[in-house]
Amino acid sequence: MVDIKSDQIIETSEERKERFLLEFEKPFKCEKCNERFKKKKYLREHKSEVHSY
Numbered sequence: 001m002v003d004i005k006s007d008q009i010i011e012t013s014e015e016r017k018e019r020f021l022l023e024f025e026k027p028f029k030c031e032k033c034n035e036r037f038k039k040k041k042y043l044r045e046h047k048s049e050v051h052s053y
């Protein structure tokens with residue numbers, strides 16, 4: 001059997017590092033607009049300001 005990994009998304013190590021840092025620094029993501037926040041409090045404030053209706 002051949003282990004084929006070509007269908008996986010290929011990332012450069014730079015991109016991987018960047019994404020990791022981003023997720024590490026801003027772990028709280030708004031699921032409505034995908035914006036990221038450093039603190040849960042900011043996310044909550046963002047949601048109440050931008051997505052409140």
Ligand SMILES: [Zn+2]
Nearest residue numbers: 030032033035
């Ligand atoms: Zn949002």
